[in-house]
Amino acid sequence: MAHKSPTKKEKTNTLRAFLVELGIYAVFVTGYFFLVLHYLSEWLQDLHLNHVRLYALATIVLIIGQAVLLENVTTWLLRLLRGRSE
């Protein structure tokens, strides 16, 4: 069966989807900076100065938690914009 492969069109669509994804992601991340990181900074600074073991634990929890959250967000955006899972 002849299978047409519109490589250039596919590439353009992928690039467009990626740029849209990047735009939405940038808006989301900007909001995240101001809402979450702003409120966390004082609490984290206090932990860093006074409860160093708790601070060490918080660093691991926060970075892994954010990684899982953002991975889900980017995967959702990919699915939404490309209409399929990667």
Added chain:
Amino acid sequence: MFFPISNSHISPVYLAAIGFLIGILGGFFGVGGSFIAGPALRAVGLDWNFAVGTDLAHIVGKSVVAAKRHRALGNVDLKLGLIMAVGTMGGAEVGAQLIQMLKRAGNVNFVVSIVSIAIYLSISSFMIWEAWRTLQYQKRRRPHAKIPGTAAKQDESSFSHRTAAIQRLKIWPMISLPASGVTAISLWVIILVSFIGGLFSGFLGGGAGYIRMPMLVYVLGIPTHLAVGTDLFEIIISASYGTFSHAIKGNVDILIALVMHTGAAIGAQIGAISTQYFAGPKIRLAFVPLPLIGAAIVIYTLVTGHKL
């Protein structure tokens, strides 16, 4: 943006952009990217101790994203990753002790610089030679077999006869790695490989993916795509350990790491997905500049006396 923990002012856009770049490299090659992140953080005035610790924290986050994506693509051998984590942590401790010994002897910078230059140049030279030979061999044998995304994972190496000899070493206990297609290999070989990776991580800093990823391919015989994914999974465990240790010593500004990671999260996904479109030898050939960049940074530091 002001980061109170490290008492520094750094643009969040700069941090996210650096994270994005390192995320792509990490997702594609399975490396932590410390050789870029460290100098990039130093360049905006972050103290060296914070640069090292914060970079490790950011590596954890980026590796979670990239490893999760690689796992979805079937590129992670969990059994191998867990075994390697043990050896890596042991090696990292020994590496850190070696650094302390050299510090006491007073020649730590010179020795570490010379060792790292030799290692970086050796890895690059060997990988150029091996990947080039494999690509030439493939070109001669099947000049038209080029189907992106399908043939890409069919991995070959011109070093495979040596790898097979290593796999034939019967040192008890022998284990199998079905996910990687390895029927039997000595547990001690895996521990040794991860220990060496950890040793370089503790000795030279960073995640040492530049040495672990090639060893997974050439010594253990893991296909390149799985080596990248498994290395990332292993880095999650070993870098978490390193982050915790540095955080206790007060060397981690988690807010900087979280901002860097916002860029790395998307970069790592792009890097991981991109591996689908490249065959193993091409990924290995593209890997070559990374240790060379590392060597260039160390040579610059050695010649000028300025740490990047």
